[in-house]
Amino acid sequence: xxxxxxPARSSVRLDRAIFNPGAVKINVKGAxxxxxxxxxxxxxxxxxxxxxxxxIRLPHHxxxxxxxxxxxxxxxxxxxxFTRELDSPDNGGxxxxxxxxxxxxxxxxxxxxxxxxxxxxxxxxxxxxxCVVATGGGAYKYYDKLKEALQVNIIREDEMECLITxxxxxxxxxxxxxxxxSEIEPMQFAEARPDVYPYLLVNIGSGVSMIKVSGxxxxxxxxxxxxxxxxxxxxxxxxxxxxxxxxxxxxxDQGDNSGVDMLVGDIYGMDYNKIGxxxxxxxxxxxxxxxxxxxxxxxxxxxxxxxxxxxxxxxxDVTFKNEDMSRSLLYAISNxxxxxxxLQSEKQQVKHIYFGGxxxxxxxxxxxxxxxxxxxWSKGEKQAYFLRHEGYIGAVGAFLRRKPVNWGRRNxxxxxxx
Numbered sequence: 001x002x003x004x005x006x007p008a009r010s011s012v013r014l015d016r017a018i019f020n021p022g023a024v025k026i027n028v029k030g031a032x033x034x035x036x037x038x039x040x041x042x043x044x045x046x047x048x049x050x051x052x053x054x055x056i057r058l059p060h061h062x063x064x065x066x067x068x069x070x071x072x073x074x075x076x077x078x079x080x081x082f083t084r085e086l087d088s089p090d091n092g093g094x095x096x097x098x099x100x101x102x103x104x105x106x107x108x109x110x111x112x113x114x115x116x117x118x119x120x121x122x123x124x125x126x127x128x129x130x131c132v133v134a135t136g137g138g139a140y141k142y143y144d145k146l147k148e149a150l151q152v153n154i155i156r157e158d159e160m161e162c163l164i165t166x167x168x169x170x171x172x173x174x175x176x177x178x179x180x181x182s183e184i185e186p187m188q189f190a191e192a193r194p195d196v197y198p199y200l201l202v203n204i205g206s207g208v209s210m211i212k213v214s215g216x217x218x219x220x221x222x223x224x225x226x227x228x229x230x231x232x233x234x235x236x237x238x239x240x241x242x243x244x245x246x247x248x249x250x251x252x253d254q255g256d257n258s259g260v261d262m263l264v265g266d267i268y269g270m271d272y273n274k275i276g277x278x279x280x281x282x283x284x285x286x287x288x289x290x291x292x293x294x295x296x297x298x299x300x301x302x303x304x305x306x307x308x309x310x311x312x313x314x315x316x317d318v319t320f321k322n323e324d325m326s327r328s329l330l331y332a333i334s335n336x337x338x339x340x341x342x343l344q345s346e347k348q349q350v351k352h353i354y355f356g357g358x359x360x361x362x363x364x365x366x367x368x369x370x371x372x373x374x375x376x377w378s379k380g381e382k383q384a385y386f387l388r389h390e391g392y393i394g395a396v397g398a399f400l401r402r403k404p405v406n407w408g409r410r411n412x413x414x415x416x417x418x
Contacts (some may be wrong), residue, residue, distance in 0.1 A: 028174075032054070032056070032174075049101075051097065054389065058094060066123075068112060072105070072108075073358070074207070077136075082096070083103070086227075086377055097395075129153070133157060134154055135157045135159050135397070164211070176388070177389065198348070200354070201354050205359065222270070222347070232330060259320060260289055261283075261284065262282075263282060279308075292318050331369055334370055341370075342374055
């Protein structure tokens with residue numbers, strides 16, 4: 001005669017940490033993004049570290065999670081980890097998001113060490129030792145360093161598979177994560193569509209990868225460009241001396257690209273209506289620079305003390321505003337990515353285009369440029385989508401890779417007591 005299941009033992013199994021792949025059922029019922037929270041501040045007080053603050057609250061998941069996930073790219077290392085909230089009424093937890101500049105990977109490793117110590121302190125002697133799920137190129141480049149420094153199991157996952165897993169999760173499971181952008185409606189949240197596939201993922205990191213996704217595990221990298229976030233970061237470092245990406249974006253907010261870009265109006269003196277170009281459209285990125293410098297040199301040789309009205313002049317040399325150059329370069333890279341994304345969407349016959357990656361950073365000019373490019377070239381037939389955790393798609397995917405097949409709100413709850 002078989003005995004009935006012991007509820008207490010079942011509960012223990014459910015609340016056990018994730019130790020073996022497939023052993024966990026995480027409950028994402030009622031998940032939501034935490035917008036305003038005094039906790040939303042960086043636990044690491046140093047340059048090169050950015051705590052996102054928009055945690056994902058999981059009010060119904062009470063189990064321990066014994067792994068963290070890190071996506072180590074060429075510029076940034078993005079870390080996702082789970083924390084319990086035993087002092088909250090529902091005893092739930094949350095996903096936390098933090099990134100580190102990759103050249104300061106030691107800071108990331110030290111932070112993971114702290115998470116490991118907190119895990120051991122909270123759970124005591126246990127076979128469920130903290131492990132690290134890593135993806136991105138750095139999962140291979142820094143594998144030995146991670147292994148030696150952390151003394152934990154390092155599980156490496158394929159970068160493209162993590163990107164697709166993470167994006168599918170955000171699209172289908174997290175409310176108010178996906179949105180469209182325009183100047184009229186800066187953040188219009190998109191409801192989950194039943195016809196999710198096919199779509200194009202444009203992941204903008206140091207470089208850009210474009211991936212056509214036809215189903216949950218059906219994807220193909222169809223193109224990309226080497227002109228991405230690393231390009232913006234590198235050229236801005238040369239031009240302005242700025243060192244952090246956020247500092248560069250702040251410059252772009254204050255800039256006027258017409259100070260360095262040649263516009264349609266500079267050529268025609270008006271709109272070029274016949275082909276649908278406004279006078280403010282960019283005809284040539286940095287196209288004014290040579291003309292202004294030449295004019296300044298000529299003036300310096302004749303009149304000496306006259307300066308071009310659109311720039312500053314010192315001893316015959318023209319200096320351009322850092323803010324203007326920042327905005328110009330941001331527009332150039334964003335427009336280039338947007339146009340290539342449109343062409344790939346045409347070639348692959350997809351209407352929905354998701355932009356992710358740490359280059360975007362929720363920056364309104366970047367999103368507006370990308371969104372406008374898709375609308376303009378497709379004549380409104382295609383839609384650009386953005387994510388509130390755009391830089392963490394791969395890291396979240398890596399976090400979820402240590403999971404059973406039916407992970408998620410729709411399937412995991414009903415089977416949680418099995």
